[in-house]
Amino acid sequence: MTAADLPQAPAGRGLRGALSDWFWRNPGLTLFLMLLPPLLWLGIIYLGSLFALLLQSFYSIDEYSGLINREFTLKTYAELFKPANLDIILRTVAMAALVTVGSAVVAFPIAWFAARHAKGRWKAVFYLGVMLPLWSSYLVKVYAWKLILAREGILNWIFAKLHLTWLVEAWLSLPIVGGNSLSVSHTGTFLVFLYVWLPYMILPIQASLERVPGNLVEAAADLGATPRQTFWNVLFPLALPGVLAGSIFTFSLTMGDYIIPQIVGTSRRFIGQAVYAHQGTAGNIPLAAAFTVAPILIMGVYLWFAKRKGAFDAL
C-alpha cells in the first residue's frame, strides 16, 4: 500500500470530528481541561484539608470540658515543647534520620549493581526483588518481622547456632537501642523501618546512577582517583539528587508512620502514634494537628538545607 492509498480522516465529519478539530485548534484550553480534575483534587481535597489541619492547630482544647475553643492561640504549639511531647518529636526525628542514612548505605550498592552491572534477565530479577515486598500487605510484613525478631524467633535461633547469642544480649543490654528482645527494642523498630522503606531509596538512587556515564568512573581512575576517592568525588555527588529523593521518602514515611512502632518496638511513642492517640481517644484535635505540622516543618528545613548545600545542582 502506498502512502496515497492510506485512508485519511475527512475534515469535520460529525460532532466528534468537529470536537477533536476544535481541541486541536485550542491546545491551551485542551491542556486546561485535562489538568482541571487533578488540580481540583489537589487544591480542594489535599491542600484544603491540609489548610484545615493547620487551622485546627491554632485552636486549643478546654482542659475541663474537653471542648475545642475556636480562638486563635499558640498555646497548642507551646504544648509541643513540654518534655513528654518534645521527647516524642526528637525520638521520631532521630529514628527517621537513622533509617534514612541506613537505607542509603544499604541501597547504594544494590542500586549500583542494578544500574551498572545488571543486564536483561538480571535487571528483571532486580526490579522484581526490589518491588516484590511492596506487593504484599504492609501489616503482614510487619507482623512477620515481629516473629523474626522475637526472642524465640529465627534471628535469635541463627545467632544461637552461630554461638553469638552473647552478642545479641550485649546489644540488648545497651541503653536506648536495647530492650527485652529485639522485637520490643528501638533496634527492632529501626530494622523494620529499614526493610519497609528500602525500595523507596533504591529506585531513585538507581535512576540517578543510570544517568552517570560509565566513562566518568574510568576518567576518575585515569586521573589517579582510588575507588574511594572516585566514590566521594564523582559518584556520590552525581547520585546525590537520587539519594535526596530517596531520603525524602524514607524520612517523611518514617516520621508519619504509626503502625510499625506500635507492633515492633518499645512502648515509647512516635509522632504518628501521638497524632493517632490525640485525635482518637483523647479527642485533642488541635494537639494532633500541631504534631502533624512538626514533620512538615522539619521536612521543609531539611529540603532548604539540602538545596543550600547544592544537592540539587547536579539535576
Added chain:
Amino acid sequence: MTASASSALPPAVSFEAVSRHYGVVRAVDEVDLAIAPGEFFAMLGPSGSGKTTCLRLIAGFERPSSGHIRLFGEQVEDLPPYRRSVNTVFQDYALFPHLDILENVGFGLKMRGVEAAERRRAAAEALEMVKLPGYGARKPGQLSGGQRQRVALARALVNKPKVLLLDEPLGALDLKLREQMQEELKTIQKSLGVTFIFVTHDQGEALSMADRVAVFSEGKIRQIGTPEEIYNRPRTRFVADFVGSSNLLPPDFVERRLGARRWGSLRPEQIALRPAGSGEGSPAQVASVSYLGATTRLGLEMAPEEGALRLHAVVPAGAAAGLAPGQAVEAAFAPESIHLMEDAP
C-alpha cells in the same frame, strides 16, 4: 624517530604477546609493540580492529588475557589505572558535569593531594596552554565540543603524564576545527616531549600527525612504520586499501608489467594521462571526473584485456582540462612505481 633509534632507553610502552579475549572474540591477538619515549604514535584501524582495546590495556581499564605490558620497563598489567603515570583524553571527553572547568582540570592534582592554591595555579596554566584562559568558572555543559576537547586535554596534561593516550579525540569535531586541533596537538606534543598514543580510524589524521603508525585489523597489527612507509609501501592489500587512495592491482595486471605474480599498489598521482593512440600508455576510458581545485581526480576504466580494472588517477587540473566521461585516453605509469605487496596472490 623509530623504536630502534632510542633502544638504549626502555620503550615508553611495550607489549609482549598481549592478547585480550572476550569469550571467543579475540579483540587483541598476540600483539607485540614498542613505542619509544617522546614518540607520537598512531593506532589506525577500522572499528572493532582492537586499537581502542590496546589503548584501554595501556590505561589499565582492561587487563590482558595473556602477555605482558610494560611502561618504561615496569610491568603494569596488575596495576590499576590510578597507579599508572598515564592519562587519557576520552573520545567523548568524560568531563565531570558537576565540577567547573578549573575543578575538572585540577581533579588529578586534587586526588594526589596537591594543595588548593597550587592546584588552581597549575589548572589555570594548563587552560592557558590549550588556549582557554578565563574559562575556569564555567561548567562543562556551557562549552562547545571543541572547547570541551581542549579541557579534556588540559585535564590530562596537567598531571604531567609520561604517556598521553588519546581515544579518537577529534572524531566529534567538524573538519575545520579538526585540522586546527591536529596542528595544536602536534605542537603541544613536540614542546612537552610527552609520548602521545593516538587512536583513530581516520588515515589522513594518522598519517599527518604521527611519527609512526600501526595499522590494526582483527586484533592484530598488520604493519608498523612511518607514515611514508605505510603510505608508499603498504605490506598487505588490507593496509593499502585502508590507508590510502592507492590503486590495488591484481596479480595478473602486475605480472604483465613486472613479471612477478603478486598483488601491487599504485598511487593515483603516479598515473599520467596521454592522448589515445599515442602508444605511451595503456588504453583506458574516462569514467568519472572530480574537480578538486589544484588537481583533478579521474576514474579510468582500463581496457577489457586488462581485466576491466578501474584505476584512479590524480592529475594537475590543467592536464585534465576538457576531459569528459566516455572519452578514450591512455594511462601511463612507470612499472617501477608499482609497489609489490607481501600477501599471496
